[in-house]
Amino acid sequence: MADPDSRTGASYASPEILDWVASVHAPHDPALARAFATPADMPAIMVGPSEGRLLHLLARLAGARRVVEVGTLAGYSTIHLARALPPDGHLWTVEFEPRHAELARANLAAAGLAERVTVVVGAGTDALPGLEPHGPFDAVFLDADKANYDRYARWAIANLRPGGLVLGDNAYLFGELLDDDERARGMRAFHEIVAAACDSVCIPTPDGLVLGIRR
Numbered sequence: 001m002a003d004p005d006s007r008t009g010a011s012y013a014s015p016e017i018l019d020w021v022a023s024v025h026a027p028h029d030p031a032l033a034r035a036f037a038t039p040a041d042m043p044a045i046m047v048g049p050s051e052g053r054l055l056h057l058l059a060r061l062a063g064a065r066r067v068v069e070v071g072t073l074a075g076y077s078t079i080h081l082a083r084a085l086p087p088d089g090h091l092w093t094v095e096f097e098p099r100h101a102e103l104a105r106a107n108l109a110a111a112g113l114a115e116r117v118t119v120v121v122g123a124g125t126d127a128l129p130g131l132e133p134h135g136p137f138d139a140v141f142l143d144a145d146k147a148n149y150d151r152y153a154r155w156a157i158a159n160l161r162p163g164g165l166v167l168g169d170n171a172y173l174f175g176e177l178l179d180d181d182e183r184a185r186g187m188r189a190f191h192e193i194v195a196a197a198c199d200s201v202c203i204p205t206p207d208g209l210v211l212g213i214r215r
């Protein structure tokens with residue numbers, strides 16, 4: 001059941017509740033803790049612990065072996081996704097900032113995932129075509145520059161196997177999804193592209209997480 005407030009977007013979560021449920025459902029993992037603790041001069045904009053756990057479980061449900069992530073930052077979501085892969089699985093993650101990519105590589109090595117993950121430095125639109133020979137992919141997770149989400153979605157649809165997952169964070173665009181500007185139109189196009197090619201939903205995480213299963 002739900003009440004009218006929660007159906008229209010109100011959340012019962014508090015920082016204390018979020019911490020408690022994460023402590024129960026997300027096993028302590030020193031490598032994740034290390035990647036979550038970004039340096040002061042790096043934006044702490046990675047997904048939260050429960051969303052990271054959700055990504056991990058979705059990748060496992062999909063039996064993912066080959067995954068692409070756009071937007072590595074310090075590698076926090078990368079570790080969640082890579083931990084879902086079988087030993088012969090591989091994840092390619094694209095990061096625009098060389099300094100962030102360097103930290104992510106160190107965090108992935110500390111997590112024992114250096115062999116299972118390739119960190120590619122560059123803009124998503126430049127780097128993704130180079131990954132195509134490794135496809136088709138089982139899952140693509142987008143958490144990068146929002147202005148290009150529509151282009152990333154088209155790439156994902158073209159390079160996912162049927163039954164593969166497209167995932168997109170910040171799908172409410174920080175509350176600006178319905179604004180009348182290019183960035184919001186691009187994010188709305190992302191939603192529409194995913195919905196046209198997938199069975200899809202926008203999971204009401206704090207900033208929305210699109211999940212699509214490629215038809």
Ligand code: MG
Pocket residue numbers: 045046047143169170
């Ligand atoms: Mg995000």
